[in-house]
Amino acid sequence: MTIEAPRSATATAIPTQSRSNRDTTMIRLRRRLTTILLLVAVWFVTASLGLLSERDFPPPSAALEAFVQLFTQGFAGKTIWVQIGDSLARWGLGLLVAAIVGVVIGVAVGWSRAADAAIRPIFELLRYIPPIAWGPLAILWLGTGMQSQAIVVFIAAFPPIVLNTEQAIRQVDPLLIRASRTLGAKGLRPLFDVVLPSGVGTVVTGIRIACGNGWMALMGAELIGASSGLGYLILQSQNNNNSAEILVGMVTIGLIGLAIDSAMRLAEHQINPDARKEASRGK
Amino acid sequence: MTLTQTARVAVEPGGRGPRRRGGDRGRRYPIISLLSACGLVLLWQAVTDWLHLVSPLLLPSPVAVIDRLGLMFVTPYAGSTAGEHLLASLTAVAAGWAVAILIGIPVGIALAWWPPARDYLGIVVDILRPVPPPAWVPFALLWFGISGIGAIFVVFLSAVMPIILNTQDGVRRVDPMLIDAGKTMGARGLTTLRTIVLPGAFPGILTGVRIALGNSWMTVVAAELVASSAGIGYAMRTAQGALQSDIVIGMMLLIGAVGALTSWVVGIASRTIAPWARREDRA
Numbered sequence: 001m002t003i004e005a006p007r008s009a010t011a012t013a014i015p016t017q018s019r020s021n022r023d024t025t026m027i028r029l030r031r032r033l034t035t036i037l038l039l040v041a042v043w044f045v046t047a048s049l050g051l052l053s054e055r056d057f058p059p060p061s062a063a064l065e066a067f068v069q070l071f072t073q074g075f076a077g078k079t080i081w082v083q084i085g086d087s088l089a090r091w092g093l094g095l096l097v098a099a100i101v102g103v104v105i106g107v108a109v110g111w112s113r114a115a116d117a118a119i120r121p122i123f124e125l126l127r128y129i130p131p132i133a134w135g136p137l138a139i140l141w142l143g144t145g146m147q148s149q150a151i152v153v154f155i156a157a158f159p160p161i162v163l164n165t166e167q168a169i170r171q172v173d174p175l176l177i178r179a180s181r182t183l184g185a186k187g188l189r190p191l192f193d194v195v196l197p198s199g200v201g202t203v204v205t206g207i208r209i210a211c212g213n214g215w216m217a218l219m220g221a222e223l224i225g226a227s228s229g230l231g232y233l234i235l236q237s238q239n240n241n242n243s244a245e246i247l248v249g250m251v252t253i254g255l256i257g258l259a260i261d262s263a264m265r266l267a268e269h270q271i272n273p274d275a276r277k278e279a280s281r282g283k
Numbered sequence: 284m285t286l287t288q289t290a291r292v293a294v295e296p297g298g299r300g301p302r303r304r305g306g307d308r309g310r311r312y313p314i315i316s317l318l319s320a321c322g323l324v325l326l327w328q329a330v331t332d333w334l335h336l337v338s339p340l341l342l343p344s345p346v347a348v349i350d351r352l353g354l355m356f357v358t359p360y361a362g363s364t365a366g367e368h369l370l371a372s373l374t375a376v377a378a379g380w381a382v383a384i385l386i387g388i389p390v391g392i393a394l395a396w397w398p399p400a401r402d403y404l405g406i407v408v409d410i411l412r413p414v415p416p417p418a419w420v421p422f423a424l425l426w427f428g429i430s431g432i433g434a435i436f437v438v439f440l441s442a443v444m445p446i447i448l449n450t451q452d453g454v455r456r457v458d459p460m461l462i463d464a465g466k467t468m469g470a471r472g473l474t475t476l477r478t479i480v481l482p483g484a485f486p487g488i489l490t491g492v493r494i495a496l497g498n499s500w501m502t503v504v505a506a507e508l509v510a511s512s513a514g515i516g517y518a519m520r521t522a523q524g525a526l527q528s529d530i531v532i533g534m535m536l537l538i539g540a541v542g543a544l545t546s547w548v549v550g551i552a553s554r555t556i557a558p559w560a561r562r563e564d565r566a
Binding site for chain 1: 319341403405414417419422509522538
């Protein structure tokens, strides 16, 4: 949960560099398109031959119909936009609280050994309970409304933010802190003037990971107990044996997750263009 | 966890990076750590059994939870004893994880080793990756009903991605010099793969397998919470419906304990199998 993707810094050098890069890109694109077209063709053919039971997987026509239906007329009186809005609101609330509390606790743990000693054991006691397992308790306490879903998001998003903030604080060159003290900074001033500015990039990485974790946990939580949201939508579609709506819902969930991650990567890159280089150096 | 779920590398607490204030942080203040851990449990006991500040319906006392948990190992609840529920969940995890290892490692090697596969096969991985594993639960229910196979299917999906991506990453990280050296000495395709690439990629593969196990455990709980007829998640779901918060919390503790235990065992096992992987393993 705490965690960063190893993006291999150097992809294996492909020996055939005689062709221009543009050609290579074209070849790669063509290969990818081939697979996609092949899959789509298989989908159409199996559907039209009746090999695919519509209960199990929708034929393309039904998927398209469900897509139009969900985005224009909606499901149980709400268009999919409303479900998306509900999910995003819960996600945003959980993440916001996690970011605020997580950064504060991360700073405390990274800065003060006493705070570290006090908080670490509690963290360790709780970290092996998956966020989704808090769902039933949250529902018992708060019902199936927004807060109980947001709590699950919070629990999923909290650890990466704390750990990355802590890391950000520890990474700071101690010489810089001593230099600022020599120059007259007292008490907590080096924390605000030196440590926090230099650690922003790492904190943003933590928030990016938290965004993904939170979105995934929310989809689980909405399956367990919710009366709206994308997770609720796909579970209801399953109850109605409507495979086309499940498919549209899943694709929407995946695309939103992808959009969130891309946006966060962009933000990360803006704030700290060297992040990726540093990460690979760290390994 | 949309994208980063997969190839994650733990930022171990106090792991890498220059440490500002000496060695094992937290160990310096053992008394604070001890007080904080005990304090949490005592506070819980105080607000419930001693001061009656919280309704036992919402938060039963730790003593009551442990009592109830012990009883569940003897008397069946929701059709089985706690041990049997645990066995059902662990069986699904073991099956899904094993299939993910069998499929994920070859796919990961192919993706890194054979350039066309990176596109032909890689696009499929790229499409499936952003979908959070719990979002597969409706389809799993549609296809397999509430039998255990649905849970195994979802566990497999959550486990296979980190294995594929970390295997791929591990293979890419193998020093090209070693491969060239092998070729110079006459090693061909498969020999290179078996004697140089696989041992070199082993740390990455192990990391993937370990992350996969954590994901599996989290996912099986999610799948069982939504719909199942046995397992820890099922017991939790039943207890939530019956407003038995002592059982819900007891199951959470059990899930956490098993998660911690399995991660500890796998950590030891991977160090025993591949001692040379130890450093990479943490990175």
